[in-house]
Amino acid sequence: MIVVMRPTATQEEVDGVRRTVEENGLEAFLSVGEERTVIGVVGSDLERVAHLGTLDGVEQVIRISSPYKLASSEHQVERTRVRVNGVELGLGQELVVMAGPCAVESRDQLMETARSVKREGARVLRGGAFKPRTSPYSFQGLGLPALELLHEAHDTYGLPVISEIVDPADVPTFERHVDIIQVGARNMANFVLLKAVGQSRRPVLLKRGLSATIEEWLLAAEYILSAGNPNVILCERGIRTFETATRNTLDLSAVPVLRSRTHLPIVVDPSHGTGHRSLVGPMAMAGAAVGADGLIIEVHPDPANARSDGDQSLSFEEFGALMDELRRLQFVRAPEDERTPATTAAPIASDGIEEVRDRIDDLDARLGEMVQERAALALEVQRRRAPEAHGHDVRRERALLERAATGTAGPMSPVELTMVFDALLRASRSVQRRHARSVIEAEAASAGTGR
Numbered sequence: 544m545i546v547v548m549r550p551t552a553t554q555e556e557v558d559g560v561r562r563t564v565e566e567n568g569l570e571a572f573l574s575v576g577e578e579r580t581v582i583g584v585v586g587s588d589l590e591r592v593a594h595l596g597t598l599d600g601v602e603q604v605i606r607i608s609s610p611y612k613l614a615s616s617e618h619q620v621e622r623t624r625v626r627v628n629g630v631e632l633g634l635g636q637e638l639v640v641m642a643g644p645c646a647v648e649s650r651d652q653l654m655e656t657a658r659s660v661k662r663e664g665a666r667v668l669r670g671g672a673f674k675p676r677t678s679p680y681s682f683q684g685l686g687l688p689a690l691e692l693l694h695e696a697h698d699t700y701g702l703p704v705i706s707e708i709v710d711p712a713d714v715p716t717f718e719r720h721v722d723i724i725q726v727g728a729r730n731m732a733n734f735v736l737l738k739a740v741g742q743s744r745r746p747v748l749l750k751r752g753l754s755a756t757i758e759e760w761l762l763a764a765e766y767i768l769s770a771g772n773p774n775v776i777l778c779e780r781g782i783r784t785f786e787t788a789t790r791n792t793l794d795l796s797a798v799p800v801l802r803s804r805t806h807l808p809i810v811v812d813p814s815h816g817t818g819h820r821s822l823v824g825p826m827a828m829a830g831a832a833v834g835a836d837g838l839i840i841e842v843h844p845d846p847a848n849a850r851s852d853g854d855q856s857l858s859f860e861e862f863g864a865l866m867d868e869l870r871r872l873q874f875v876r877a878p879e880d881e882r883t884p885a886t887t888a889a890p891i892a893s894d895g896i897e898e899v900r901d902r903i904d905d906l907d908a909r910l911g912e913m914v915q916e917r918a919a920l921a922l923e924v925q926r927r928r929a930p931e932a933h934g935h936d937v938r939r940e941r942a943l944l945e946r947a948a949t950g951t952a953g954p955m956s957p958v959e960l961t962m963v964f965d966a967l968l969r970a971s972r973s974v975q976r977r978h979a980r981s982v983i984e985a986e987a988a989s990a991g992t993g994r
């Protein structure tokens with residue numbers, strides 16, 4: 544900490560500052576310049592002299608180190624890795640996608656969602672039990688029964704579950720039923736709650752407050768860490784700005800800023816961050832690209848009839864398509880330099896334009912049949928595996944794309960060929976996914992309403 548004295552400060556005022564520093568067990572180093580005196584303050588507990596700025600003759604106090612200690616990367620250089628039931632967040636691990644409904648509404652809704660998001664590759668199931676709604680008349684969540692359903696979903700599908708806590712007295716109940724405790728944006732500065740979850744042995748996902756600066760957010764994390772819980776995950780979920788086109792303004796620059804200031808894992812919530820279904824995918828991709836350790840995404844079997852946050856919830860199909868995009872981002876290498884193709888495939892005779900067009904029409908008809916034949920085979924693959932099994936093999940797809948991009952000669956560049964095969968793969972997966980869903984729905988129907 545550096546204390547800058549006013550140019551008019553007297554010797555007594557300088558001595559007053561030095562005395563206060565030393566009386567508090569810290570050291571003061573004076574640097575007397577021609578115009579003014581500057582005092583360096585060193586020691587482990589600078590909070591004790593936080594009031595130096597109010598002493599006579601002091602112009603300003605400059606903090607050099609961050610006010611948060613345990614959360615700071617000055618304090619801990621290695622990045623924290625949070626482990627929950629075999630899932631690891633942080634330290635360059637694979638992006639962890641958490642997904643599920645905003646609120647748990649019923650057993651069917653939760654189990655159906657758990658099954659679907661697991662199949663698509665989500666690693667953690669979310670579901671609100673106690674909903675801190677802006678209006679007291681909005682659906683407040685099912686409470687304890689919802690936590691019990693999350694517990695059941697965990698046991699059935701083997702996914703760790705996350706849910707939001709609102710009352711410090713509920714910590715033991717949450718510890719019994721969930722794997723990660725969420726502190727919501729509206730409670731980021733509820734210091735009683737932060738201390739309570741700080742005493743828990745469960746990891747805590749701490750959302751950024753609606754109007755919290757990054758420093759305030761890290762100080763909130765410091766409450767949890769200093770109470771003894773080292774497993775804190777930060778979640779950027781958008782902040783209040785003047786913009787009304789989105790529900791919040793998703794501050795993705797917070798991710799690299801946090802990366803430079805803290806060792807804690809960082810998750811991005813594009814659902815609350817945007818408030819609109821169509822914006823969730825693009826901002827999820829952006830969050831992944833900017834280096835988040837995880838994403839948390841709202842998914843609902845029937846978003847139009849969701850009891851909360853339907854507008855920003857993805858359907859199963861939309862979530863599946865997003866997961867495909869995320870997989871593509873991680874596993875498929877950038878196409879190689881565009882190469883000039885050797886020659887055209889088949890010599891084109893000196894036909895007139897109409898003849899060439901006729902040949903194109905013929906070819907399109909054959910291509911249409913081949914594309915359908917390919918989809919029928921993909922469907923056969925899906926029929927031969929359980930509906931939960933993931934619809935495709937990423938490694939095989941990558942190999943296919945690489946072969947497709949380089950294996951033929953013609954006017955299309957590798958990038959253009961990749962575009963064509965990419966579209967084919969996407970359409971085939973959509974066929975497989977539709978089939979898997981119909982099997983799941985048929986099973987649910989034949990199981991009756993007993994679930």
Ligand code: PEP
Binds near residue numbers: 727780
């Ligand atoms: C939630 O995740 O369900 C939620 C209420 O989020 P936030 O606290 O970010 O508004």
Ligand code: MN
Binds near residue numbers: 645646851852
């Ligand atoms: Mn929500």
